[in-house]
Amino acid sequence: MLIILAxxxxxxxxxxxxxxxxxxxxxxxxxxxxxRDVIYADLWYSCNSTCYPVENSHTVDAAYLQxxxxxxxxxxxxxxxxxxxFILQLFKLQQGxxxxxxxxxxxxxxxxxxxxxxxxxxxxxxxxxANLREGTYGSSYILAWISFPMxxxxxxxxxxxxxxx
Amino acid sequence: MLTFVALASVLLLxxxxxxxxxxxxxxxxxxxxxxxxxxxxxxxxFSWRFTSDDVTFSWTYRPDGSRDSISxxxxxxxxxxxxxxxxxxxxxxxxxxxxxxLDYNDNGTFTCDAKNPxxxxxxxxxxxxxxxxTVPIQAGVITGAIIGVVLGLLVLIVVIYYLMRFLVARRxxxxxxxxxxKKKREGSQARQGPVPTADPTKVKAASSEKKKQESRxxxx
Numbered sequence: 209m210l211i212i213l214a215x216x217x218x219x220x221x222x223x224x225x226x227x228x229x230x231x232x233x234x235x236x237x238x239x240x241x242x243x244r245d246v247i248y249a250d251l252w253y254s255c256n257s258t259c260y261p262v263e264n265s266h267t268v269d270a271a272y273l274q275x276x277x278x279x280x281x282x283x284x285x286x287x288x289x290x291x292x293x294f295i296l297q298l299f300k301l302q303q304g305x306x307x308x309x310x311x312x313x314x315x316x317x318x319x320x321x322x323x324x325x326x327x328x329x330x331x332x333x334x335x336x337x338a339n340l341r342e343g344t345y346g347s348s349y350i351l352a353w354i355s356f357p358m359x360x361x362x363x364x365x366x367x368x369x370x371x372x373x
Numbered sequence: 374m375l376t377f378v379a380l381a382s383v384l385l386l387x388x389x390x391x392x393x394x395x396x397x398x399x400x401x402x403x404x405x406x407x408x409x410x411x412x413x414x415x416x417x418x419f420s421w422r423f424t425s426d427d428v429t430f431s432w433t434y435r436p437d438g439s440r441d442s443i444s445x446x447x448x449x450x451x452x453x454x455x456x457x458x459x460x461x462x463x464x465x466x467x468x469x470x471x472x473x474x475l476d477y478n479d480n481g482t483f484t485c486d487a488k489n490p491x492x493x494x495x496x497x498x499x500x501x502x503x504x505x506x507t508v509p510i511q512a513g514v515i516t517g518a519i520i521g522v523v524l525g526l527l528v529l530i531v532v533i534y535y536l537m538r539f540l541v542a543r544r545x546x547x548x549x550x551x552x553x554x555k556k557k558r559e560g561s562q563a564r565q566g567p568v569p570t571a572d573p574t575k576v577k578a579a580s581s582e583k584k585k586q587e588s589r590x591x592x593x
Binding site for chain 1: 514517518519523
């Protein structure tokens with residue numbers, strides 16, 4: 209029983225850490241052209257040696273970027289909130305009941321990450337400047353996609369788990 | 374003694390408001406406008422005196438990067454010729470002006486000064502005008518809006534859920550108390566009593582609560 213609890217907590221914390229790193233670390237999109245500095249771009253800044261904020265003065269196109277920013281931040285917040293709710297429910301629930309509240313919040317976080325990563329994949333050309341068009345996906349993008357199934361599985365585990373003793 | 378206190382208080386009350394009796398003028402802080410559009414710059418004031426008939430508003434304009442100001446609408450000369458119009462209502466403390474067909478040269482600071490005789494000492498207030506070709510989305514408005522709405526909805530749903538549970542629990546408690554009370558007095562007639570008056574949804578919730586309690590008892 210204790211092993212399962214430790215595993216679930218570690219899994220949840222790992223998902224939260226991945227979400228934090230994906231949101232904060234500046235490597236969603238990497239442009240490495242021969243003879244120039246490597247440019248790392250993410251949702252807020254694009255940096256080579258100095259950082260410039262991503263152009264957000266386009267009116268309609270900026271909406272996609274801001275949606276991605278909002279859903280990434282939301283999923284991080286929801287993942288942390290669900291962790292606290294899990295700890296709370298661990299002490300407050302009656303025996304045999306499911307951690308429904310925790311599961312719902314965790315599944316919402318998974319939904320938000322999925323929305324963010326999908327919208328980024330589909331719409332990244334609309335808010336990248338011309339010099340950023342050719343590049344490859346960076347590590348933060350991969351982490352964001354990894355944290356989607358992690359949060360999903362974590363939420364489903366909470367749905368199935370029942371409190372004992 | 375009493376007359377002395379009364380005189381002193383009247384004197385004090387007479388002195389103190391006069392120091393705070395300056396006119397307070399309110400305009401916006403910054404205004405964004407599209408090239409070629411019209412904009413209404415609002416100006417209003419607060420004064421301890423009644424609004425007199427001789428209320429005057431005066432607007433001056435200082436272009437970006439320049440040091441001297443010009444009057445904005447009093448004389449029909451200068452850069453605002455035929456473009457500026459006073460659309461406020463002085464008797465309602467509104468001294469707004471309307472500037473039509475904005476141009477990039479209209480970027481600058483507009484200062485509004487109001488005088489409400491005899492209350493004429495005050496500090497003018499300025500509003501900065503910025504003219505854009507396309508009004509930019511301020512950074513983070515949509516982001517903040519999405520986050521705020523979703524979190525707010527979640528909190529609302531949680532609060533409503535706990536409220537419903539609390540209300541249902543109270544209803545079940547009062548039902549069971551009245552049931553036990555009437556049972557003591559009379560037999561099966563009392564059981565018919567509460568049922569028709571309760572809502573069908575609450576009866577369903579009450580019965581599900583009872584089922585939960587019974588299943589908990591079974592598990593124990």
